[in-house]
Amino acid sequence: MGPQAGFDLASKITAATSAKTDQDHHSVIVFSFPADMPDRTAFLLGRTGINPADALAKQLITLADMNVDVAAIACNTAHAPPIFKQLKSAIENNGMRLQLLNLIEETVDYIRRIHPSIKRVGILGTRGTYQFRLYDIALERAGLNVILPDETVRNESVFRAVYDTGFGIKKYSNPVTEKAREHVEKAIVHLIEKKAEVVILGCTELPLAFALVPSKQQTLLIDPAVAMAQALIRFAETR
Amino acid sequence: MGPQAGFDLASKITAATSAKTDQDHHSVIVFSFPADMPDRTAFLLGRTGINPADALAKQLITLADMNVDVAAIACNTAHAPPIFKQLKSAIENNGMRLQLLNLIEETVDYIRRIHPSIKRVGILGTRGTYQFRLYDIALERAGLNVILPDETVRNESVFRAVYDTGFGIKKYSNPVTEKAREHVEKAIVHLIEKKAEVVILGCTELPLAFALVPSKQQTLLIDPAVAMAQALIRFAETR
Structure with a gap:
């Protein structure tokens, strides 16, 4: 949910739509209100008591009032139960007609559809993603094995690629720095060495690091935004 | 204003903002309602009587009601006087507080700020852009010389790169096809041969063809979306 993530998801919806004309x-509609x-x-790590669910619920209510049918949140971490469950209740209590899809569930569903024979799934993400076993639970429920990076690789490669104030993707997203890309790549290689067959880029900043590098390795990478773009299109086209 | 253009502009706002955290x-807010x-x-070529200004005005009114301060339209062709002037009157008649920036004026202003010594400016765009001398008038008013592609290059390279149903950017925008990129490049080389010092990519689809190719040649290319992103940020940060 860095601001680029929402625009990136929207762009992937356009890319995944089969259309002859504009x-x-x-x-x-993209709402990007980073200051709010x-x-x-x-929040997940207890450093603040402010649950982002409240701000998200407010935005979803505005979207529902605009007759939006289906919505997604372009942030993996926001799908951790302490945030997402509260958001779901807020939606139910409000009685809105808007359907909120779940990034984690759509990603696991996508892996099973696109790579039905795959068993071992690696996960890259933020601290909150690991601590709340965000993808782990959904993957295990789907009968898949979860491969996590070792603690040192998380700290030295994954988190720094996203958050480092000198080269991290949160700060430098367009273009992504070469150093951030190298850190992400190092973590991917590590997961492949641990026998992961595919790797979920489980923080919306991570796919940005690979947008510019169409390579063989990309077939191993799962971009939750692509899974979500397809799910949103299916929803819009089948209702 | 192909749907990618709006998301591309939004992404360029994020990229051009100096920010330490999300x-x-x-x-x-991005509104992308292509079907409407x-x-x-x-419209500009008289093939339909439906002025897109009406749909644009409706969307701007909604944005103004949401307390949006400043807006831009990610479409060069929509800035042709028959559309843009009607839109401006609709805004004035409605009495809304929202400020609508002008893509053409911001682009010419950007060229003068970033390349103050440059005199000869090439233009790539759609048929409407050429027919209504969209950039020509603003450039000439700023004392710059306008270089246009020859008729055959327009038809065979520029328009096909955008509209060709087999490879054009309107249809294949993410990723852009290699063929579309070649057509755009051919037209740029043609304008450089005609002594253009910079080339305006005057249709929001054209910069997409060059997003993936950071090259020396890029310094010659003016992306109106970058000019507009900077203008929107200036507006937001100085008011």
Whole structure:
């Protein structure tokens, strides 16, 4: 949910839509209010008591009032139960008609559809993603084995690629720095060495590091935003 | 104003903002309602009587009601006087507080600020852009010389790169096809041969063709979305 993540998801919706002209594309509204959106990881780790669910619920209510049918949150960490469950109740209590899809569930569903024979799934993400076993639970429920990076690789490669104030993707997203890309790549290689068959780029900043490098290795990488873009399109086209 | 163009502009706002954390970024709303948005070029060429200004005005009113301060339209062709002037009157008649920036004026202003010594400016764009001398008038007013591609290059390279149903950017925007990129490049080389010192990529689809190719040649290319992103940030940060 860094601001680029929402625009990246929207762009992937357009890319995944089969359209002959501009007019064939789906209607999309992107709300990007970063100043109103408390840090998700800080809340999950107990560094602040402000649950981002409240700000998210407010935005979803506005979208529902605009007759939006289906919505997604372009942030993995926001799907941790302490945030997402509270958000779901807020939606139910409000009685809104808007459907909120779940990034984690759509990603696991995508892996099973696109790579049905795969058994071992690696996960890259933020601290909150690991601490709340965000993907682990959904993957295990789907009968898949979870491969996690070792503690040192998390600290030295994954988290720094996202958060480092000198080269991290949160700060330098367009373009992503070469150093951030190298850190992400190192973590991916580590997971492959641990026998992961695919790797979920489980923080919306991570796929940005690979947008510019169409390589063989990309077939191993799962971008939750692509899974979500396809799910949103399916929802819009089958209702 | 192909749907990617709006997301591309939003992404360029984030990229051009100096921010240490997510929360430092500006609030952005993207409205992308392609099915409601009549083809701009078709209207300008008289193929339809439906002025896209009406649909645009409706969206701007909604944005103004949401307390949006400043807005931009990620479409060069929509800035042709028959559309943009009607839109401006609609805004004035409505009495809304929202400020609508002008993509053409911001681009010419950007060229003068970033390349103050440059005199000869090439233009790539859609049929409507050439027919209504969209950039020509603003550039000439700023004392710059306008270089246009020859008729055959327009038809065979520029328009096909955008509209060709087999490889054009309107249809294949993410990723852009290699063939579309080659067509754009051919037109740029042609303008450079005609002594253009910089080339305006005057249709929001064209910069997408060059997003993936950071090259020396890029310094010659003016992306109106970058000019507009900077203008929006200036507006937000100085008011």
